[in-house]
Amino acid sequence: MAPADGVSSTREREGRVSVQSAFRPDIEGLRAVAVVAVVAFHASIPGMGGGYVGVDVFFVISGFLITGLLWREVSTTGSVRLRAFYGARARRLLPASATVGVITMAASAVLLPPLQATSVLYDGIFSALYVSNYRFVQDGVNYFAADDYLSPSPFLHYWSLGVEEQFYFVWAPLFLGTAWLVRLMLRARREPTRHRVSTQRPYVVTLALVAAVSFGISIALTNVAPAAAFYSLPTRAWQLATGGLVALTIVRWQRLSAKGAAAMGWAGLTLTLLACTLFSPTTPFPGTAALLPTLGAALVIGAGCAAPSQGCGRLLGLPSMRAVGRISYSWYLWHWPVLIFAPLIVGHPLGLGARVAAALISAGLAWLTLRFIENPLRFNPDIRDSPMRSLALGGVATAIAVCAGLALMKTVPAPLGRGAPAPPLIIKAAHIPAGSGSGxxxxxxxxxxxxxxxxxxxxxxxxxxxxxxxxxxxxxxxxxxxxxxxxxxxxxxxxxxxxxxxxxxxxxxxxxxxxxxxxxxxxxxxxxxxxxxxxxxxxxxxxxxxxxxxxxxxxxxxxxxxxxxxxxxxxxxxxxxxxxxxxxxxxxxxxxxxxxxxxxxxxxxxxxxxxxxxxxxxxxxxxxxxxxxxxxxxxxxxxxxxxxxxxxxxxxxxxxxxxxxxxxxxxxxxxxxxxxxxxxxxxxxxxxxxxxxxxxxxxxxxxxxxxxxxxxxxxxxxxxxxxxxxxxxxxxx
Structure with missing residues (x-):
C-alpha cells in the first residue's frame, strides 16, 4: 500500500490549531502490522483469515498523513501547491510500482498460457494507470475467490493503489475548494483576511460529510454489488476521511492523559488484530465490518498523538517493527506476484512452509527496491527540489509500464490451432412424433x-x-x-x-x-x-x-x-x-x-x-x-x-x-x-x-x-x- 510522507514538526501560531507533523515511529510500526496482515492472508497463514483488513489500516494511515500535510499548507498559505503535492506523491510511489509492474508483466508473458497472459497484461496496463480497481469492478472479480483451476491476476492487489492514487487526485482539490468557500464566506462577512484559516471547522465538516455519504454507499453496495463496494474509492473514502478527521482534531487527542492514551492505543490495536483473526473471506465486506479495523487504526493513531512512545506505541516503535514498516510499500507490491508465480516455477502448489518462504523472498525484493529505487529517487535533491522533475519522473515511470505492457502483448503468441483440420460433429437422430402409437x-x-x-x-x-x-x-x-x-x-x-x-x-x-x-x-x-x-x-x-x-x-x-x-x-x-x-x-x-x-x-x-x-x-x-x-x-x-x-x-x-x-x-x-x-x-x-x-x-x-x-x-x-x-x-x- 502507498504510504504518505511525514515532514518535520511545526506548531501553528496566532491561535491556529496545531497539527502534529513530527515523524511518528508508531505509525511506521502500524504499517508493519498492516502489511504483515495482508501478506499472511494472501499466504494462507492459519488464523489470519481476515488479514485483508490490513489494507483498511493503510487507508486510515494515508488519510491521516495526507490530510495533515494538506491542512498545514492550506492553514499557512491559504492554498495548496498542487504541482508540489502531486510531484511528491509521484516521486515517492510511481517508480517502485512501475518497476514491479513491468517485471510482473514480463513474468506473466513467460509463465502464463497465452490467453491468460493477455488478460493479465491488460490488468497490468490498467494498474499502471491506477484504474485497475474499476476494471475489477467491471469484470465482477471476487477478491476472495479461491480458484483451483486458474490463478488470480498477479495485479489483483493493485486495486488498493488505484484507490490511493484516486484519493490523492481528489483530496487536494477538495481542500482547495473548501479553502475557496471559506474565503468567499469571510469576504461576504467582511472579516479580515488574516482570519481566513483560524478554524478547522469547515474542513472537519467537509470530511465528516464525505465520510457519512461514503459509509452509507459502502453499506448499501456491500449487499447488492460487493465488487463495487470492495474496490471503489466512493465506498472506501470514509476510511480515508476517518484518518483525516483524526488529523484535523489532533489537539483533542493531544489532551489525553498518558494512561488514557495508552489504554486507547491498546484498544485500537486489539480491534485491528481481532478483525485479522475473526474475519474470513465469507465476511460481508467492507460494509459495517470495516468499522472494526478502521476505528482500531484511528484509535492507535489518535492515541499516538498524545503519547506516541507509550502503550502500544512502544511496541510499534521497536526497531524491528519500523524496519518492516519501511519496506511495507514495496513488500505489498512484491508479495502477491511472488505468491502467484512461485507454484508455476516449481511446478506444484505450495505448502505452508513454501508459502512463508515465498513471502520472505518478496520481503527481500522489497528491501532491494527500497534501497535501489525508492530512496535514491525519493531523496535525490535534483528531483526532490523540483515539482516538475518529480512529475516528469512519475510520468516517465507510468509511460514505461504502459508501453511495456503493450509491447509484451505483441510477444504473446496467438493461440491458433496448428493441427490438421478436423471434421465437424454432425449427429442425426430420428424423430418419432408424440401420439404416433410407438412404444x-x-x-x-x-x-x-x-x-x-x-x-x-x-x-x-x-x-x-x-x-x-x-x-x-x-x-x-x-x-x-x-x-x-x-x-x-x-x-x-x-x-x-x-x-x-x-x-x-x-x-x-x-x-x-x-x-x-x-x-x-x-x-x-x-x-x-x-x-x-x-x-x-x-x-x-x-x-x-x-x-x-x-x-x-x-x-x-x-x-x-x-x-x-x-x-x-x-x-x-x-x-x-x-x-x-x-x-x-x-x-x-x-x-x-x-x-x-x-x-x-x-x-x-x-x-x-x-x-x-x-x-x-x-x-x-x-x-x-x-x-x-x-x-x-x-x-x-x-x-x-x-x-x-x-x-x-x-x-x-x-x-x-x-x-x-x-x-x-x-x-x-x-x-x-x-x-x-x-x-x-x-x-x-x-x-x-x-x-x-x-x-x-x-x-x-x-x-x-x-x-x-x-x-x-x-x-x-x-x-x-x-x-x-x-x-x-x-x-x-
Whole structure:
C-alpha cells in the first residue's frame, strides 16, 4: 500500500490549531502490522483469515498523513501547491510500482498460457494507470475467490493503489475548494483576511460529510454489488476521511492523559488484530465490518498523538517493527506476484512452509527496491527540489509500464490451432412424433443410436493431440461466449430481480417446454432452441446465475451473503409453472456447489441436495408436467481455452480422466431420486467421455468455453440427442 510522507514538526501560531507533523515511529510500526496482515492472508497463514483488513489500516494511515500535510499548507498559505503535492506523491510511489509492474508483466508473458497472459497484461496496463480497481469492478472479480483451476491476476492487489492514487487526485482539490468557500464566506462577512484559516471547522465538516455519504454507499453496495463496494474509492473514502478527521482534531487527542492514551492505543490495536483473526473471506465486506479495523487504526493513531512512545506505541516503535514498516510499500507490491508465480516455477502448489518462504523472498525484493529505487529517487535533491522533475519522473515511470505492457502483448503468441483440420460433429437422430402409437422401446432405440454416434466421435477424439486448425469456436473467441449464457436477460444475473417473458420457437404452440435452472440450464439453450424451431414448440427459458432450482438455502460467494434473490426467484418460477403448466420441464443445475471456491451452504449430491431434487421433481409432476432432469457435464478440471492455449500441440494435457471428471455415485443417486419422484433422468456422461478420458475437443468442436460451461457449438451439435431424450420423456405417462 502507498504510504504518505511525514515532514518535520511545526506548531501553528496566532491561535491556529496545531497539527502534529513530527515523524511518528508508531505509525511506521502500524504499517508493519498492516502489511504483515495482508501478506499472511494472501499466504494462507492459519488464523489470519481476515488479514485483508490490513489494507483498511493503510487507508486510515494515508488519510491521516495526507490530510495533515494538506491542512498545514492550506492553514499557512491559504492554498495548496498542487504541482508540489502531486510531484511528491509521484516521486515517492510511481517508480517502485512501475518497476514491479513491468517485471510482473514480463513474468506473466513467460509463465502464463497465452490467453491468460493477455488478460493479465491488460490488468497490468490498467494498474499502471491506477484504474485497475474499476476494471475489477467491471469484470465482477471476487477478491476472495479461491480458484483451483486458474490463478488470480498477479495485479489483483493493485486495486488498493488505484484507490490511493484516486484519493490523492481528489483530496487536494477538495481542500482547495473548501479553502475557496471559506474565503468567499469571510469576504461576504467582511472579516479580515488574516482570519481566513483560524478554524478547522469547515474542513472537519467537509470530511465528516464525505465520510457519512461514503459509509452509507459502502453499506448499501456491500449487499447488492460487493465488487463495487470492495474496490471503489466512493465506498472506501470514509476510511480515508476517518484518518483525516483524526488529523484535523489532533489537539483533542493531544489532551489525553498518558494512561488514557495508552489504554486507547491498546484498544485500537486489539480491534485491528481481532478483525485479522475473526474475519474470513465469507465476511460481508467492507460494509459495517470495516468499522472494526478502521476505528482500531484511528484509535492507535489518535492515541499516538498524545503519547506516541507509550502503550502500544512502544511496541510499534521497536526497531524491528519500523524496519518492516519501511519496506511495507514495496513488500505489498512484491508479495502477491511472488505468491502467484512461485507454484508455476516449481511446478506444484505450495505448502505452508513454501508459502512463508515465498513471502520472505518478496520481503527481500522489497528491501532491494527500497534501497535501489525508492530512496535514491525519493531523496535525490535534483528531483526532490523540483515539482516538475518529480512529475516528469512519475510520468516517465507510468509511460514505461504502459508501453511495456503493450509491447509484451505483441510477444504473446496467438493461440491458433496448428493441427490438421478436423471434421465437424454432425449427429442425426430420428424423430418419432408424440401420439404416433410407438412404444417406449422405439424411443429408447433412437436415444441409444444417437448416443452411439456421439460416443464414436468422443472416442475418436480422446487421443487428439494437436488442436485442429478448424476448431469451432476458435480459442480467441471462446471467452466471448461467457456473456451468451445470459441470453439477453433470460438468465438473470445475481443482482437482477423478477423474470421477463422468455419464449422462443413457435410462441403460439400448444406444446410448451420449459428449461429451468442455473447457468447450466442456460448453456443448453442453443440445443433446445434449435429443437423448438424444428418441432414448433414454445420454449420458455427460466434460469438464474448461481441459483439451483432446488429448494435449498443458498449462500452466494459472489454476493458474500445469503442469496435471498435466489430464494424469491425460485418461488416465483414454481408459482409461474403452477399457473400455466408446461408439457415438459427440462431441469439442469451445476453440480459444483459446495466445492472449493464456491461455498454455498450445501454440497451437490449430499442428502439435502437429493431430498430437494426429489421434492422439486414431485412438485412439478403433481403440477401435470413431465420432468426431464439432465445429468451433469464432466468437470474439465481447468479453464479449457486457457489450458489449450498453453498446450496447442497436446490437447490431451487438458483432457481430464473420467474418474476425476465424473461423480458416478452422485449421478446414480440423482437418477434414483428423480425416478422415485416420477421424473426421467438422463446420464450424459457418455456424450462427453470415452472409457478413460474426457476430451475437451470432439471433432472440430470445442466442448467447453470456460471451466465448467459447455460451448454454444457443442450444445447445438447435441440437439438431436437432447431431442431424442425429450421424445422419450414425453412418451412416458
Amino acid at each position: 417406449t422401446d422405439a424411443y429408447e432405440s433412437v436415444v441409444s443410436e444417437a448416443f452411439s454416434q456421439v460416443q464414436d466421435a468422443v472416442a475418436a477424439s480422446a487421443g487428439l493431440e494437436a488442436v485442429p486448425s478448424s476448431l469451432e469456436p476458435p480459442l480467441v473467441n471462446a471467452a466471448a461466449e461467457d456473456k451468451s449464457v445470459y441470453l439477453n436477460g433470460c438468465m438473470r444475473t445475481f443482482f437482477q430481480t423478477g423474470h421477463p417473458e422468455c419464449a422462443s420457437g413457435d410462441t403460439s404452440s400448444t406444446t410448451t417446454v420449459a428449461l429451468i435452472g442455473d447457468s447450466h440450464a442456460a448453456m443448453w439453450y442453443p440445443a433446445l432452441q434449435r429443437l423448438a424451431e424444428e418441432r414448433r414448440w414454445r420454449l420458455e427459458t427460466l434460469a438464474r446465475a448461481g441459483c439451483p432450482i432446488l429448494d435449498l438455502p443458498v449462500y452466494s460467494p459472489v454476493l458474500r451473503r445469503e442469496y435471498t434473490e435466489c430464494h424469491q426467484w425460485r418461488d416465483d418460477i414454481i408459482a409461474r409453472l403452477r399457473g400455466d403448466a408446461p408439457r415438459l420441464v427440462v431441469l439442469s443445475n451445476w453440480r459444483g456447489y459446495g466445492s472449493s471456491g464456491w461455498e454455498s451452504g450445501f454440497v451437490s449430491y449430499d442428502s439435502a441436495w437429493l431430498d430437494s431434487l426429489t421434492r422439486t421433481v414431485q412438485r412439478l409432476r403433481d403440477n401435470g408436467s413431465q420432468v426431464l432432469v439432465l445429468g451433469p457435464i464432466p468437470d474439465p478440471q481447468s479453464v479449457v481455452p486457457i489450458c489449450l492455449s498453453g498446450h496447442l500441440d497436446d490437447a490431451t494435457a487438458c483432457a481430464p480422466s473420467r474418474l476425476t471428471a465424473v461423480n458416478a455415485s452422485g449421478i446414480s443417486a440423482e437418477a434414483a431420486a428423480t425416478n422415485a419422484a416420477g421424473g426421467q433422468y438422463a446420464d450424459l456422461t457418455n456424450l462427453f467421455c470415452a472409457s478413460e478420458r474426457c476430451p475437451v475437443i470432439v471433432g472440430n468442436t470445442l466442448v467447453y468455453f470456460d471451466r465448467n460451461h459447455m460451448s454454444l457449438e457443442y450444445s447445438r451439435a447435441l440437439a438431436p440427442v437432447i431431442g431424442a431424450l425429450i421424445d422419450l420423456a414425453l412418451a412416458h405417462k
